[in-house]
Amino acid sequence: MKQHLDLYLTLLKTSIISQFQYRVAHLFWLLAMMVEPVVYLVVWGTIATSQGGSVAGYTAGTFAAYYITWTLVRQMNIALTPYAFENRIRKGRLSNELMRPIHPIHFDMSYFMSLKVVTIVLWLPIAGLLWWVFQPIFTFTAWWQIPAFILALLGGFVTRFLCLWALGLVTFWVTKVSAVFELYFTIELLLSGRLVPLAIMPAWVRDISQWLPFQWTFGFPIDVAVGTLTGPQVAWGLAMQAVWMLIAGGILALVWPHAVRRYSAVGA
Amino acid sequence: MVYVRLFWIFLRVSVISEFQYRVNFFVQLFQSALALGTGLVAMSLVFSYTQNLAGWTQPELLAVMGVHIIVGGLIKTIIQPNMNRLIEDIQEGTLDFALTKPADAQAIISVREFRIWQLIDLVLGSVVLGYAISQLSTSLGWLSALAFAAAVLLGGLMIYSVWLMLSVGAFWIIRADNFLEIFDSLYQAGRWPVSIYPGWLKHTLTFVLPIAFAVTLPAETLARQLNGQNLLFAVGLTILLLVVSRLFWRFGLRHYTGASA
Amino acid sequence: MSQTIKVDTLIKTFQVPEREAGLKAAVGSLFKRKYREVEAVKKISFGIDAGEIVGFLGPNGAGKTTTLKMLAGLLFPTSGQIDVLGYEPQRREKELLRQITIVMGQRNQLMWDIPALDSFELQRAIYQIPEGEFRRMRDELIDLLSMGDLVKKPVRNLSLGERMKAEFISALLHRPKVLFLDEPTIGLDVTAQRLIREFVAAYNQRYQASVMLTSHYMADVQALCKRVIVIHHGQLLYDGGLAGLVEKFAAYKTIGVTLNDPDLDLSEYGEIISNSKGQVNLRVPKNATAQITTRLLNEVAISDLTIEDPAIDSIIEQVFQQEAQVV
Numbered sequence: 001m002k003q004h005l006d007l008y009l010t011l012l013k014t015s016i017i018s019q020f021q022y023r024v025a026h027l028f029w030l031l032a033m034m035v036e037p038v039v040y041l042v043v044w045g046t047i048a049t050s051q052g053g054s055v056a057g058y059t060a061g062t063f064a065a066y067y068i069t070w071t072l073v074r075q076m077n078i079a080l081t082p083y084a085f086e087n088r089i090r091k092g093r094l095s096n097e098l099m100r101p102i103h104p105i106h107f108d109m110s111y112f113m114s115l116k117v118v119t120i121v122l123w124l125p126i127a128g129l130l131w132w133v134f135q136p137i138f139t140f141t142a143w144w145q146i147p148a149f150i151l152a153l154l155g156g157f158v159t160r161f162l163c164l165w166a167l168g169l170v171t172f173w174v175t176k177v178s179a180v181f182e183l184y185f186t187i188e189l190l191l192s193g194r195l196v197p198l199a200i201m202p203a204w205v206r207d208i209s210q211w212l213p214f215q216w217t218f219g220f221p222i223d224v225a226v227g228t229l230t231g232p233q234v235a236w237g238l239a240m241q242a243v244w245m246l247i248a249g250g251i252l253a254l255v256w257p258h259a260v261r262r263y264s265a266v267g268a
Numbered sequence: 269m270v271y272v273r274l275f276w277i278f279l280r281v282s283v284i285s286e287f288q289y290r291v292n293f294f295v296q297l298f299q300s301a302l303a304l305g306t307g308l309v310a311m312s313l314v315f316s317y318t319q320n321l322a323g324w325t326q327p328e329l330l331a332v333m334g335v336h337i338i339v340g341g342l343i344k345t346i347i348q349p350n351m352n353r354l355i356e357d358i359q360e361g362t363l364d365f366a367l368t369k370p371a372d373a374q375a376i377i378s379v380r381e382f383r384i385w386q387l388i389d390l391v392l393g394s395v396v397l398g399y400a401i402s403q404l405s406t407s408l409g410w411l412s413a414l415a416f417a418a419a420v421l422l423g424g425l426m427i428y429s430v431w432l433m434l435s436v437g438a439f440w441i442i443r444a445d446n447f448l449e450i451f452d453s454l455y456q457a458g459r460w461p462v463s464i465y466p467g468w469l470k471h472t473l474t475f476v477l478p479i480a481f482a483v484t485l486p487a488e489t490l491a492r493q494l495n496g497q498n499l500l501f502a503v504g505l506t507i508l509l510l511v512v513s514r515l516f517w518r519f520g521l522r523h524y525t526g527a528s529a
Numbered sequence: 530m531s532q533t534i535k536v537d538t539l540i541k542t543f544q545v546p547e548r549e550a551g552l553k554a555a556v557g558s559l560f561k562r563k564y565r566e567v568e569a570v571k572k573i574s575f576g577i578d579a580g581e582i583v584g585f586l587g588p589n590g591a592g593k594t595t596t597l598k599m600l601a602g603l604l605f606p607t608s609g610q611i612d613v614l615g616y617e618p619q620r621r622e623k624e625l626l627r628q629i630t631i632v633m634g635q636r637n638q639l640m641w642d643i644p645a646l647d648s649f650e651l652q653r654a655i656y657q658i659p660e661g662e663f664r665r666m667r668d669e670l671i672d673l674l675s676m677g678d679l680v681k682k683p684v685r686n687l688s689l690g691e692r693m694k695a696e697f698i699s700a701l702l703h704r705p706k707v708l709f710l711d712e713p714t715i716g717l718d719v720t721a722q723r724l725i726r727e728f729v730a731a732y733n734q735r736y737q738a739s740v741m742l743t744s745h746y747m748a749d750v751q752a753l754c755k756r757v758i759v760i761h762h763g764q765l766l767y768d769g770g771l772a773g774l775v776e777k778f779a780a781y782k783t784i785g786v787t788l789n790d791p792d793l794d795l796s797e798y799g800e801i802i803s804n805s806k807g808q809v810n811l812r813v814p815k816n817a818t819a820q821i822t823t824r825l826l827n828e829v830a831i832s833d834l835t836i837e838d839p840a841i842d843s844i845i846e847q848v849f850q851q852e853a854q855v856v
Contacts, residue, residue, distance in 0.1 A: 003657055010654035018642035028450060035453040042465050047318050055317050095603050096638050100655050101626040133466070176291060179298050186302045195306075196313055264605040264619065266543070 007102065011110035012117075019118040027122050034071060034126060041067040041134060044196065056199045061137030062226060066197055068130050069225045073218060074194075075119045076153050079161035080108045082168035082181045089171065094263065105165060105252070112161065139227030148234050152221035155241035160217040162248035169252070172259040187212075193219020199228075213244040274371060275379045282382035296385040304392055307333055307459065322464040327403035329461070331491040334397030336459050336483050339423060341389025343455070347428050349381035351435045351448070358438040363524065374517050378428070397490070404491055415499060416489045422499075422506045423482025429509035430477055436513075436520035451477060458483040481505065533707055533739040534577040534600065539609035541570040541595055541763075569595045571763040572609070579706070580737035582729070584744070584754035584771070588849045592763040593743045597709050600741070601631045613707060627656055630705040634715035637684075637696060645680040645687075645695040649702060656703035663702065670698040674728055690721030697725065701732060708732075708740045714749055726752045747842045761849055775838050778848045782818045784811045786825060787833040798825060 019026070045060040053059055058066065088094045097104040167184060171177050189195050191205065192214035198206050209215045220237040223229050229237070286292070311333065315326050324332075354377050357363040366376050401408060434447040454472070458479040462470055474480040481502050488495065544564040570592045577583050587593045598604040599611060602618030602625070611618055616625035639648045653663045671680060674694045684692060693713065701708075710729070714722040730753055733740055744750055750757060750771070757774055759767040767774055784799065791807030798821050799811035813821050818836060825831060838844075 006657075007654040010651050014640060014643055014647050014651050017647060018640055021642050028447065032449040032453040035450075035457055038469065039457045039460065042469070043314060043321065043460060046322050046464055047314060050318060050320075050322070092636060095598070096636065098603055098621065099601060099626060099629075099631055101623040102655050133468075176295065179295055182299050182302055186306055189306060190309060195310060200313060200317075202316075260621070261605060264603055 004106070007106065008110050008113075011107065012114050015111050015114035016117055019114055023118065023122065026118055030075070030119060030122050030126060033074065034130070037067040037070045037074070038130075040070075040196065044200075045134075056197075057228075058197060058199065059137065061135060062139075062228075063197075064130075064134035065136035065138045065226045066222055068127060068134065068136050069222045070194070071127060071130065072120075072123065073153065073156065073221050075123055076116055076157050076221075077160050077217060078115065078119075079112055079157065079164050080168065082164055082171065082184075083178070085168040085171035086177070089263065098260065098263075103256075108165070109161065112157075116157075138225070141227055142231070144231070144234075145224065145227060148238075149221060149225045151238060152224045152234070152241070155238060155245070156217040156221045159213060159241050159244045159248065162245055162252060163213055163217075166248045166251045166255070169255050169259050172262045188214045188218075191215060192217060193222060197223075213248070216240045216244060270371065271375050274375065278379050279382050283384055286384050293385050293388075296388050300388045300392055304337065304396070307337075321460070324461055324464075327400045328487075328491045330400035330403070331397055332461050332484065332487040333459060334393050334395075334400055335420070335487040335490075337389050337393030337396060339393075339420060339427075339458075339482050339486075340455065341386055341393060342420075342424055343427060344386040344389065345383050346379070346381070347424070347431055348448075349383050350378055351431050353377075353381050354432075354435045355438045355448075358435075358524065367521075373521065374432075374514065378432075401490060406491070406493075408490070412489055412494050415494050416486050419481075419486035419489050419499060419502065422502045423478065423486060425506050426478040426502075426509050427482050429506075429513035432513045433516050436517055439520040439523045455479060461487070478505065478509070531579050532576045533579045533614055534575075534741070535610070535612040536576070536596075536600070537574050537610040539570055539573045539596070539599065539611060540568070540607045541592075541599060541604065542607045543567045543569055569763055570599070570606075570760075573760065573763075573765045575758055575765070575768055577739050577741065579739055580733065581756065582733055582740040582742065582753050584742050584750035584757040585760075586743070586750065586757055586845060587760040591761050593760060594711060596760070597631075597711055597741065597743065601629065601709050602626070627703060628705055629707040629709070630700045630703070631709040631711065632696060632700045632713050634693070634712040637692065639684045639692070639695055639699055641685050642683055644682055645676075645684055645699065648684070648695075648699055649680070652699050652702045658703055666702055666704060667698070670701060673731055674698060674724065690717050690724075693717060693721065693725065694728075697728065704736060706736070706738050708738055710740060710742045710744075712744055713742070714744060714746055722746065722749070729753060747840075747845065751841060759845075759848065766848065771841070775841065775844055779838055779844050780815055780847070781812050781839060782815050783837045783839060784813055784818070784822060784825070785809070785833075785835040785837065786811070786829070786831050789830040789832055793829065795825075795829070 041063055044055065044058070044063045048055045048058060048060045048063060088097075094104070097107065167181070170180060174180070191198075191209040191212060198209060198215055198219050201209075216237060220241075224234055224237070311326070311329060314321060314329075319325070321329060354363070357366065357377075363377075366380070367373050369376055431448075431451065434451065437447060454477050457465070457469070457473060462473045462480040462484045465473065470480070485495075485498055485502060489499070543566070545567050573592075573596065585593055585597070595604060599606050600613060600618060602613075602621045605619050614625060614628055616622055618625060618629075639645055640651070649667055652658075653660075658666070671677070674697065676691070676694055676698065679687065679691055680695060680698075684695060687695065697713075708729075713729075714725050717725065726749055729740060729742070732738060740753075742749065742753060755770060757767070757769070757771050758765065759774070767777065769777075783802065786795070786809050788795075788807040788809060793807075795801060795809055795811060799813035802810040802812050804810075811821075822834065822836065825834065839847075
């Protein structure tokens, strides 16, 4: 445990140093990523106003709260894309990583954590601007909302990270994987609460997404922040995150040795 | 005439080389279908709650979406690949090869690449647009069809000019690819009519990156009515942008030769 | 002396998809692929002692990198035994990984955007090197390679040679007992090559580490390796001293003579490689060297005579060409 802590702190330090050198690039990237939620927000805000103030319980103000929190969750959610595995294998980076006495997942984890430190600093002023333009309305009912949100945010990242890492392992067996990944991302877009709050979706979609990991990594943390969930609902969501972490982590632990075996049979 | 031949030759080479990767056709088809599906889902969600969005009816919005896909396909077929290649060449110093050819350099760098599989979007977008028009009560005359084609062409030229100027930025800024990231995501905003956005975004989409002219205006021409004044304005703006981007390209080129000499 | 690496009848076969031309075949291959087996390494056996530097030679595609990767645990052998420091490398146990290292000339492991010094720190955390030992080793290596303050510059601003030196420091911080060096001097200028060579020799001396080196530069091999292993088409051709390699494979020797009469024609004694103003170099079959030398001394007026082995590069080249003809 102490060894891993030392490793993470050092990894974080080194990758924060290198990430900060690209802060301008990160800022542009961050700005580019703001367009998507702003479009959703404008469309749904317009509808809410035209429908006499609210749609499925959301007013223009709560939509603003939803999509502004969205921008933070989206940033915190960024994890290794499954495409990265192809690069790793093709450019031989995996060989370097396998020579080290440490599981490669730790390098990714710390890299993405460092990325978040950098982007959150850049995100704050942008969020302030969005706040000023769109006037969000958050419902603050209890003190635990804040720690619960932070927990849900971190849980969402770890869950998504593990799911995508597990999905990326497909690359070891199949060469043309982009179709699989695209399908996954499309389903995620629709069922996670990224396109619209799940409350907007038809009831049967909500029922399905209950049993899938997507909404727990995206819509759930947002709902906690916006204040639309009760205490038991929050507890349930955190439990679902834990369940999916266990499932994805279990698949990873099970499949990874086979993936390495496969890699070392074929070579790079 | 020389340039038409040049374009034809580059096109032929691209087609031949892309035909070697036929699997990419299916991958592209799948991805385009997914994107179209997502767009349709979003639209049906909107219209399950309302009859019109800021005055736009469902068929009208569908027409906007169709044009958005068509113009997006054109961008990804020819504008984006050439501009990406240009930036790459500037970054790696390989632009010299294009500059030492005995033809206009801007013409060469603009037509070197051609991604034919991206034309799938042209087909899908046309299907969506055709369906949308069939749902509209207005009848389609020759005049508006012609105006539509003109509007798409003008929009394409405007986007090309703006993108060229952004790419030329690579002569000074190493990581110019980031501008393009922004362009890409702003283009996604064009899926909806530009008029629904708040003022600052609307003006950005009209005058900074002319998505209003490239997508909304052609769709309006077909689905609503021909607005001669807007079309005339588009002609003027296109000429202006073409001239400015040409000047900017030559200015950048001077900088490039200066730096590498 | 104890053996650190033991390899016994090592075999590696790859399955390579067969490609046929034509659309029909291309569509068919989407569903059912034909495979062909390629033997990259065929029954290789050898052992390497602690403190030994062994040159691993062979042309491109001979199976060098494949063997090296199997020794490093990156490739699974098809059959045969490998033992590195008492471990099977393909099991990739952490205890083994902490004692070996691989340096590849064409790949960098250092982080591009930060000073090498910070990457070293990362290496410390990865290999869990105790703080004091880490500092001592780091400073010693920086000193040995005379890197000085260069380690404080971002890696991307270093020259190729400086970068390679930094790579070496990073790869040796955990004081590995076994080093796999794959073309470590490729693309470097002569000075940097010499520095790296001297450094490898010094490290090997100081820590009695085993080194396996592949290189296209014979100068590297001549400077560092007393022993060489030659493989070709996956088979072991030679394992022994560098001098013995010359002895075994050099089919020719070069006789250099200085003639009193510069116009004399010597072509009846051997193949004339060069002739300038009476300085003649003759290529003669090795086993006939003594006989031709005697004849020359007896029959021709000569002021000087030397007998030389051909350069090691040309021997190696010759070996590979011969083999290619046989197979």
